[in-house]
Amino acid sequence: MENQPSPPAQLIKRVAEYRVVCYYTNWAQYRRSPWSYVPENVDPNLCTHVIYAFGNMEDNQLKPYEWNDEDMPWGKGMYSRLKDKLSSARGEVPKILLVVGGWNFGTQPFKNMTSSKDNRKTFIETSVPFLRRHGFDGLDLDWEYPEAEDMENFALLLKASAVEKWIQEGASPSQLVLGIPLYGNSFRLQSSHSTGLYAPVEGLGRGQTFTRQDGFLAYYEVCELLQTGGVRVWDQANMALYMYRDSYWAAYDDEMTIQMKVDWLKNRGLGGAMIWALDFDDFSGSTCSSQPYPLLTAINKALGRNVTEDKPETGHGSWAGGIVLKVLVSVVFLLGLLFCLSSGKVSIISISGCLAQAGSDNVATGSNSENMTLVQNCEGQSPETVINMIFIMMIIPYTITFLRCLWVTGLKDIHPWPTGKALVLMTGMVL
Incomplete structure (x- = not known):
């Protein structure tokens, strides 16, 4: 150059x-x-x-x-x-x-x-x-x-x-x-004893944990390999940077x-x-x-650009936190209602009467004041009807929430779901 x-x-x-x-x-x-x-x-x-x-x-x-x-x-x-x-x-x-x-x-x-x-x-x-x-x-x-x-x-x-x-x-x-x-290209070496430039290869390198594409890996995956036994090599004569770990070989760029x-x-x-x-x-x-x-x-x-880096936000966007909050609030609400049923303070709920008096939107938000309105106005009916009514009032918003979460985490992703997402999905299904 x-x-x-x-x-x-x-x-x-x-x-x-x-x-x-x-x-x-x-x-x-x-x-x-x-x-x-x-x-x-x-x-x-x-x-x-x-x-x-x-x-x-x-x-x-x-x-x-x-x-x-x-x-x-x-x-x-x-x-x-x-x-x-x-x-x-x-x-x-x-x-x-x-x-x-x-x-x-x-x-x-x-x-x-x-x-x-x-x-x-x-x-x-x-x-x-x-x-x-x-x-x-x-x-x-x-x-x-x-x-x-x-x-x-x-x-x-x-x-x-x-x-x-x-x-x-x-x-x-x-x-x-x-x-x-900002990525590397990888190959599978014929021998882990021949690791330099122009070494014989058998094919593309195996896809890594997150990018999952043969012959390709993100820079952060390069770093993970280097931290787990990989060897970084700078070839001054050819002005080339590469790394290898056993029979895995990848060329990439770093800050140098x-x-x-x-x-x-x-x-x-x-x-x-x-x-x-x-x-x-x-x-x-x-x-x-x-x-x-x-x-x-x-x-x-x-390039001489005077920049100050932001700390990037993590997570899956603003709606993910809303799902978790709704699930937690609803679980607390249901546990409280079941406690009232078991203690005998509430015995029966009229589906039509309670729907009219409490409203499905208010119940879905888990507001404490609206929950009290529901309990106070629904005395004298069967516990089974209580659960049925709660299910009816929550089925629409939770079906929408569940389908959104399912689509983002499952239908369009071939990878295994993270534990946190799976927990949200299972909780949504129960509710």
Whole structure:
């Protein structure tokens, strides 16, 4: 890298304007605890741009990809939550963009959309209102990858979208950012005795506990391996960093190599760095470093950006705490009611009378005053009817709560459920 010719001096002038482009992935919410990642985990001070991955495209129109991307009747969706979190930045609020495409998206939707003028027109005219409605500042088209016959149509799409003709005429270095991965690529060695560069391999490395993808691991998983017998190796001759543990081998970046890469991009006059992805860094500061986001922080510091890191929030968003609170309050309420039944202070409840006098919404909140109203006005009827009535009044809100929790923790996650979530689910089923 040091043999590269230096760029013109006018290109090395944008230290205060360097861009740090961060990708946020909407499926990281389903990862097992403690590495589940939601908008509240983002540190808005470490990025100049945040790109939300991924959007979907159907019938040449942008669509949400995840069930909770958009706002829901019971709470804000991921779009709104991420925008709220970014608005808490101490300085300039990061721009937020939506990306459509990616490695699993395939090429056919893009081929169909760009194949005719009418299809391109539909996409452009519907995309702008969609982006504005959800507060996005722009759109990232991640077509992986246009085939030879698609390139002309892709260029026509970009031109029709009012994007400058830089793709045709060549971009200046200051318009480019260098991609820096916050993950490693792994292989399974043929022999644990041959562990250097170019060592023979049998295949991809086994997927790790949280990312669960063969040949791939997050930076925090690299740190866990290093802390449990892994060996870090810096190959000075090849300027390469890797680690191995037994027959597991992985190449990755750490704070040292990131500093080197940022020095190179600054020397070449590039406009900044892009990272994939936020959820692969040690965002909690619990494994690789005592501070959150060690790699992303290293990028910012190397670029000369004056940032103060936030302590990211943990957990699964604002609604999770509400579920736990409702469960606990309801358990206390039911135990108290059962105690009254066993002591003989309450013997019968009229379903129709009590529903009319107490109201199902008040009972579901577990308010002490409303619970007393229920008990005082429902004397003289059977204990079995008490339980039936409570079940009827609580079935609707708890069915909704249970289905929401089940969807987030189970239906869309192939991993085992964390104990805490399973406890909430079981309690909800009992209630």
